[in-house]
Amino acid sequence: MNISVVIPLLNEQDSLNELHDWIAKVMQSNHFSYEIIFIDDGSTDKSWKTIKQLSQKDSNIKGIRFLKNFGKSQALHAGFEKAQGDVVITMDADLQDNPEEIPELYNMIISEQYDMVSGWKKKRYDSVISKNLPSKLFNYAARKTSGVKLHDFNCGLKSYHKNVVKNIDVNGEMHRYIPVLAKNAGFTNIGEKVVQHQARKYGVTKFGMDRFIHGFLDLITIWFLSRFGRRPMHLFGALGVLMFAIGFAFAIYLGIDKLFLNPFGRLITQRPQFYISLVTMIIGTQFFVAGFLGEIILRTKQDKKRYLIKDQLNL
Structure with missing residues (x-):
């Protein structure tokens, strides 16, 4: 099979028939063998009914229906698992x-x-x-943090070699950073294509300020995971050593000052340096513990299903 088109959706009943006809026309005119996998991410409208109707008249249509809304990343993950094409195309509905x-x-x-x-x-x-300026700021931060030189990380229209989608784990809300996940997995030949963007014809946008904030939080997460996801002790251990060294240096200073320089001065416990020393050594110890816990979790974790499928079509 040439192409798998993976389409996650939430409450897009009005656009599905038109989208299907458009994709089918493009595929047939180019003589592609293809499948279209719709992933209904807990829609509350008639999206799933429409997908069932499409599947009855077109055997190329496949469907996955989540039990509830689990998020776009989980929908893409489910679609990637089922995709059979040599090239996988993702697009919005x-x-x-x-x-x-x-x-x-x-x-x-x-x-x-x-x-x-x-x-x-x-x-x-x-x-x-509400969308363009935040998107530009977000993409700038993503380029600088990840080293992947793309202008539009969040564009839903992407194409992948099948080896990419079968070897990356899209979870949480990491769909924005699939290029970064691919790079971290060793797929470094990442290209970019200017594509036509069209005004929304039906429904309302799912984008809000909360998604903008979540995007930056996810960016921090993926930066941490890409650098220290397999060795958390390298980060927490280094911070622990730094904090403990600061605290220990203050402790040595207080000891020398009290024993040799000012033996009849204030009590050590009455000096602010004592509390700086105490707090920094405690924080340093906590960083060490966090590093150890991270290593233990990394070695004992078990993969767990992140979504529940209610129904499937042609799969």
């Missing part, structure tokens, strides 16, 4: 991603041998204040 981009995204993986290609919505039709 709101018709803001253009299926006409699929052939070139496919060719960039097959012919130009990229591991993955990320779309870049250079011209956007979103609100400048």
Whole structure:
């Protein structure tokens, strides 16, 4: 099979028929063998009913329905597990991603041998204040932190070689950082393509300020995991040594001062340096304990399912 199109969605019933027809037209005109995997992430409208109807008239349609809303990352993870195509295309269900981009995204993986290609919505039709400016700030921070030189990390339209999606673990809300996850896994040939962005035709955006804040928190998380995820003691141990050394230096200073320089001065417990020494050595010890606990958890953790599937179609 040439292409798997993975589409996570939440309450997008109005756009699904049009999106399916558009994708099918592109695939058939380019003679691709394909599958379309819709992942219903706990929709409360008639999205799943629409997917069932589409699957009855088109055997290329496959569906996964979550028991409740588990998030876009979990939806992508489920889609990646089921995808059978040589190239996997992800896109949003709101018709803001253009299926006409699929052939070139496919060719960039097959012919130009990229591991993955990320779309870049250079011209956007979103609100400048609520989405465009925060997105630019977020992408700048992501580039500087991760070292992956992309303009638009959060674009839903991406293409992947099948080896990428089968070897990365998309969890939490890490769908924004799939290029970083791919790089950390060793897939470093990451390309970018300017793609057409379209104004939303149906429904309302799921983007809010909370997602903007969560994005930066996730950026810190992925920076930590990429550098110290397999060796937490390297970070916490270094901080522990630093804090303990500061505290111990103050303790030595107080001891020398009391014994040799000012034996009849104030009691050690009446000097602020005593409490600085005590607190920093305690914090240093806590950092060491955190490092040990991190190493123990890393060696004993068991993978746990992060979502529950209620129903499936053609899978």
